[in-house]
Amino acid sequence: MKTKKIVAVSSALMIGTTTALTGFPAVVLAQENMQEAVTSEQEEKYTKVSVKNPVADSEELTGEGQNNGRAQHAFDGNESTVWHTLWSQDGQKKMPHWISYSLDQVTKIGRIDYLGKPAQNGVGNGVFKNIDVYYTTDPGADPASDTGWKKAGSFENITYSPSTGTGTNRAATFEFDPVEALKVKIVVRESYSSGSGQEPENQYANALEITTYAVNDVPEDKLEIGVTIDDQSYTGKSIQEIVDKNSITPKNVESLSITNGNLEYKDLVWLGGVTDHNVKFRNLKRLTVDLEHTKMYTETGEETKALPAYAFSGLNNLEEVRLSGVKELGSFCFLNAGNRSSQGLEVFEISSVTKIANHAFNGAKFTVRMKTLSLPNAQIIGNSAFDSGGANFTSVDLSGIVELGENAFKECSFEELVFPESLRSIGRNATPIKERASVTFLSETAPEMPTITGHTPFGDTDELKEKNAAVTVPGAGISSYYGEKVTNTSVFVKEDINPIFRNWNINATGxxxxxxxxxxxxxxxxxxxxxxxxxxxxxxxxxxxxxxxxxxxxxxxxxxxxxxxxxxxxxxxxxxxxxxxKKNTPPVINVEDKELTVGDTFDPLEGVTATDEEDGDISGSIEVLNNEVDTTKVGIYEVTYKVTDSQGASTTKTIYVTVNPKQEVLNEVPVIDASDRVLTEGDAFDVLEGVTATDKEDGDISGSIEVLNNEVDTTKVGIYKVTYKVTDSQGASTTKTIYVTVNPKQEVLNEVPVIDASDRVLTEGDAF
Structure with missing residues (x-):
């Protein structure tokens, strides 16, 4: 017997492990500081592989210590370095983030170990929460694209309890079905962070170390079965060997779980159910069969997911049945299961099953509390599969059913039934119903039914008439059944179809x-x-x-x-x-001839795009095969581009870039605005008053005016010259001469005063 190594995991770490019944790949706890948590079987199973060329969609290139948060640090074997996505708010990318790397050669891998950055102040800040693992054998597959990548597994709710202070390393092991890979990509769909300030929720991703393992070919003599018997784990070459070596008394066993390794039909034969009724585990109450993590082989050595006929018949005391990864149940597989238990089958999980053979649960007893049966993946249910007085179901999930045999649920009495579009045939008395039950067919097409006069899937025709069942076929118009007629008789059924309602009064219309x-x-x-x-x-x-x-x-x-x-x-x-x-249409490069001027800058990829009918925008794959452009010299130059699509079709295109000479711009001469002036002898004269200068290129340059000559003397009558000069910023200058006339001062004459008096006439006695 081989024992498993117990891993000491920090109390600051609690990574959730998915169970065998969830359908997700297992997430295994890993030890602090990446000490491998493996059993001795795992040590034989895996070998660490080297990786190269790591890339990521985002990297912190300034923070995260001296070496920064580059992708390569997740693979350097150094836990003091880290890959971390960009901190900066300006350049931040949001989820999902990805990191990808290559292997040295195509390798069969099945395990990846991940170590996250320690929590700081109780914040994970980028520790993986939900991830997908992808792989490809295409060396040219672009990690930024989905093209060419296949999913190896999804890992959900990788939970942990962050510490306070400096935190503790936390690690997880992700195992998945072996795949042949040359490149690997981990897509981080969700991560942990504080959700506030500089650490917004679900924004970052980080990894101290990511380690990938190849799957070894285990020798045949090492392949064993793993079981749990009454909460004790065992391994051995067969269940019989385990029982014999460990002195287990089968009739005293209450719990059996077949959880991993290799199960052979001979194990079931030994249990006693397949070939005879000498049942070894006759008092078994709890049975688990996990074919997701266990391989089962037929007598001829072929792997199968089908339990054979009579596999667990005679387990009369069963109370719990859990099947995962089991696809088919053979005839009488659980014959009389639980029929001696006081309560019957109380836990019944068989949702992975797609086919249930005739009489599979014949005589089985279910607890009276179990009213609903969940068979969402069952496509075929055989005749009398649940034909048992111990089945008390009133509803059943048949959302994937295709064929339903006669008397499949003969002893049940359903209150509600919904038949999916996939239903193609249904046998008589397959699903008996209660009075005023609700029955819905989701397809316009009536399923086939054996022509047996007087019978329907819901019971005898006469009995059905009395139940007033509401029957709904959304596309076909049947609304309800009363007596011998359907309320709406516009059912769209042609004569060559054998309808489920053959004995009902239905009119076939056009x-x-x-x-x-x-x-x-x-x-x-x-x-x-x-x-x-x-x-x-x-x-x-x-x-x-x-x-x-x-x-x-x-x-x-x-x-x-x-x-x-x-x-x-x-x-x-x-x-x-x-x-x-499918024809692979060559891609198209979108670029035209260009004209430049000497001294211009030239980026050969600016404005150049490429599209492909199959791949869409492939501008990122454009190559510049030839670029002769020299913008310092006038001339006509060639630039040649090439682009290749994902299927190898390529296109080249050459354009011509013309570099023209630089055009010289003429510098216009500035203009001085000054006019001749007339002064009077003795007047004051400011030589720059009212004089301005303008330039087409420089604008107002009055401040640059120079007086080259000023002969004006206002104390003397005469005509004088004043000459001005102005020069613009590019050296063009102009001069202008004006004439200033100084006139003599005019003398003012002293005129004789004038007396204003007139003759007057007075009368005697007037005052004067």
Missing amino acids: HCLVKYMVDSKESFAFVPEGEKIGEARLPEVTIPEGKVFKGWSEKEDGSGELFTKDSKVEKNITLYPVFEE
Whole structure:
């Protein structure tokens, strides 16, 4: 027996581990300071691989210590260095972030270890929370694109309890199904941070170390089964060996979990259920089978996810059944399960199952409290699969059902049933219903039913008439059943369809049946005669790689007229999808000839774009094959570009860049504004008063005026010259001469005064 190494994990760290029943890859706790948390089996299973050429969508190039937060630090084996996305608010990129790297060669990998940066003041500040791991074997795959990458696994809610103060390292191990990889990309969809200030929620990502492991080929003699029996873990070559070596008494076992390693049919044979009824674990109450992490092999050595007939029959005391990764259940697989338990099956988790064979749970007993049965992935349920008086279900999730056998739930009495569009056939008495039950068919197409007079899937016709069940078929118009007639009789069913409602009074009206055949699977649509098919009536088609979808044809070889959403339907038809080889159209470079002037700067990629019909914008892949441009010399130069799309088609384009001589700009002569002046002898004279100068290039340059000559003497009558000069910033100058006339002063004459008096006439006695 091999024992597992217990890992001492810091109390500051709690990374959530997904369980085997969640469907997600496991997240395994890792020890502080990246000490590997592995069992001895894991040590044989994995080998660390070297990586190269790390790149990331964002890097902190100034902070995070002397070496900064570059991508290469996540792979340098030094826990004191870190990859951290950009701090700066100006250049910050938001989620998702990614970091990618290459391996030396194509390698089968299955494990990645991650060590996050210690918490500071209780803040994770970029520690991974939810991530996806992608891989590719294409050396040219661009990590910034989704093209060419495949997903290896998703890891959710990598939770932790941050410390206070300086914090503690926290690490996680991510395991996934082995993949062949040359390049790896980790996409961080969510991270931890304070959500305030400089550390906004879900903004950053960091890693102290990321380590990748190759999966070793384990020798056949090392492949063992891992089981848990009554809370004690064991490993061995078979369940029988484990029981014998550890002196376990099978009849005393209450709990059995098959959780990892390799399970062979011979183990089930030994348990006693497959070939006889001498059941070893006859008092077993709790059973778990995990085929997500366990490989099961048939007697011929083929791997299978199907439990064989009678695999766990006779476990009469079962109370809990948990199956994960199990796809099929054989006939009588759980025959009489729980029928001797006082409560019956109380926990029943089998949601991964897609096929349940005839009588699989025949005679099984379920607790009376279990009213709802969840079978969301079940596509086929065989005859009498749950034909047991111990089944008390009143509703069942059949959201993926395709074929439902007769008497499948014979002893149940359902209050509500919803049948999906995928349903193609349903047997008589498959789903008995209560009075006034609600039954809904989500497809216009009535599923096929064996023609058995007087029977329906819900019970005998006469019995059904008394129940007044509400039956809804959204596209077909059936609304409810009362007595012998359907309230709305405009059900669109043609004679060549065997409807579920064959015994009901339904009128087939003027509609045509269009049957689509895709990968040997049928789907149906009803189209009013003479109308277009319409986009809503077309099924989804998965286009094979390297092909393009052309339309639909009545001939399987794709010849003849093609039908599309705009084609009219005049009769019942069967259509097949038509594909043709996808042609890789060469990309297009968008660039034109250019003209420059001597001294201009020239960026050969400025304004140059490239588009591809298949890849879209591939401007980032443009190469400059030739650039002869010299902007210091006049001439005509060639520039040649090349771009290659993801499928190898390339295009080149040459443009001509003309460098023209620089045009000389003439410097115009400035202008002096000054006029001749007339003064009087003795007047004051300011030689610059009212004199201005302007220049076309410099504007007002009055301050630069010089007086070259000034002969004016205002004490003497005469005519004098004044000469001005002004020069602009580029050296152009002008002069101007004006004439100043000094006139003599005029003498003022002293005129004789004038007496104003007139003769007067008085009368005797007047005063005078």
